[in-house]
Ligand SMILES: Cc1cc2nc3c(=O)[nH]c(=O)nc-3n(C[C@H](O)[C@H](O)[C@H](O)COP(=O)(O)O)c2cc1C
Ligand code: SF4
């Protein structure tokens with residue numbers, strides 16, 4: 001999961017075989033947890049906090065801005081496969097809301113400008 | 129001081145390695161300061177004054193002079209201003225211990241946060257670390273449990289259950305194999321005290337878990353840590369190594385003959401897995417479905433064995449109760465809410481951060497005196513306390529004292545101590561809708577009122593807002609809330625109505641647009 005970023009149908013079959021469980025059992029676990037996905041994510045994953053503290057500091061607008069900028073909705077991946085946009089419910093950075101996380105790095109007090117520079121910097125990293 | 133040391137003398141500068149600080153650029157600031165060859169940068173924890181992060185301190189004589197918030201672009205001017213000698217600068221805050229935000233707290237569990245290098249065993253021992261464990265190991269387990277009972281410590285994860293009684297139950301339960309599990313799932317919005325303790329003073333949690341293990345007769349501990357905390361995970365993993373390497377974790381701890389080991393298990397983005405029985409299911413590698421109670425986890429918990437489930441802050445409060453005695457802890461607080469709680473100021477707040485205070489101050493004192501009001505400078509309109517399942521408070525309720533019982537009386541819940549402030553631009557119907565939406569996303573699905581009712585709740589609110597059969601739908605909403613409260617197996621479904629009902633009660637105008 002950590003290595004591939006997702007759990008494919010083949011992996012589920014293999015897990016079921018090795019753990020001597022049914023495929024439905026494994027599916028049940030995989031589908032229960034929000035972190036587990038069954039399709040490949042983009043090269044980078046951008047998570048925008050949707051929970052109350054960040055809502056109080058404008059996360060709804062920030063999310064709408066990101067969706068517009070990237071041309072995807074939450075859970076979507078950009079056409080070029082560079083970025084997946086995901087919701088997250090609290091990053092524990094609520095004293096510095098709104099918070100986002102990109103590839104396991106957390107940023108606080110993110111406004112549209114900051115989001116632009118973070119996303120653009122990661123775009124640049126993709127190209128190099 | 130030997131001459132050679134004098135020549136190489138470097139100035140000690142502290143730059144926090146903690147999520148909030150790092151999220152605002154502390155790593156870059158630290159790197160830029162460290163590039164100067166006359167400084168020695170120590171990555172300390174955070175004092176919890178998140179609004180001042182990155183907060184940099186310089187050791188001048190015996191004093192630590194604080195500057196903040198320091199951006200990378202400020203570093204050059206700080207050097208020019210002679211900040212290594214404590215020089216004047218617009219970001220200079222003065223002696224860290226004199227800052228009112230900190231000075232007016234009662235730090236117990238978090239007393240080492242910010243002060244020490246979280247991964248330095250020397251620092252930990254110098255500042256009273258492992259004194260509690262040593263004292264515990266020199267007594268019999270019953271003494272330890274009695275101390276915890278006498279301290280009045282109650283669970284800080286939300287439910288406020290007396291910790292000593294929980295430990296007694298596990299100690300008295302039959303069985304060779306018992307477990308200590310630490311709930312570090314910290315899913316409530318507006319909370320970060322578990323994270324701060326684990327990042328800024330992780331050895332305290334390790335010590336608390338070992339003491340719990342000794343008290344109940346368990347040799348294995350598990351920490352269930354949420355995946356949203358990558359930095360916490362790195363720091364805590366290192367802390368386990370530090371503890372092991374120095375003989376304070378593993379076999380024959382401190383030469384006592386007592387063995388205890390700790391493993392970390394990562395969550396995978398599920399709020400309901402913070403509920404203790406769902407957490408145990410998840411620890412066993414399954415989907416996090418809530419278990420029926422009884423049996424209590426204390427009797428049949430992890431893998432069916434007697435298990436302590438305690439929150440990070442609960443366990444982290446234990447070492448000093450042993451070291452300093454139950455009485456000084458119990459002397460803090462009011463009524464049956466004894467000791468301190470680490471409140472967390474979040475949302476639209478000017479001075480967000482962690483405030484450890486004895487129970488009993490009012491919500492207003494917390495939000496205004498410590499928090500300084502809203503960040504936007506606008507009027508406070510609503511405050512949510514106790515996470516997503518906590519009620520919304522209106523301005524006129526802010527004089528409620530912060531103690532468990534006083535909160536229950538007004539239909540609220542202190543929970544894990546998170547305080548989320550909203551200014552007068554908030555749309556409370558949207559907040560009520562979100563409470564249902566969140567429940568629909570996070571429901572474990574075991575019972576119908578929660579699984580289906582939450583989805584219906586969103587629809588009903590949408591119809592009210594669209595002005596469709598308003599009265600009928602308002603009645604439906606009231607009924608739906610009652611069904612969830614009465615018919616849910618756990619607090620996810622059972623308490624989701626609280627934010628909804630309070631929004632309806634105190635902010636009815638928001639539902640009439
Ligand atoms: C939906 C739900 C989520 C919860 N999330 C957490 C959590 O993230 N952390 C926590 O310590 N307790 C959480 N709890 C409370 C736990 O069930 C349990 O009471 C607590 O971990 C016991 O530890 P304590 O006695 O030290 O507080 C949650 C409860 C519910 C119903
Ligand atoms: S109330 Fe909701 S989360 Fe709790 S057991 Fe029922 S379905 Fe699961």
Ligand code: FES
Pocket residue numbers: 049050051052053054055089090091092093094097098099317318319
């Ligand atoms: S609510 Fe967004 S970081 Fe906690």
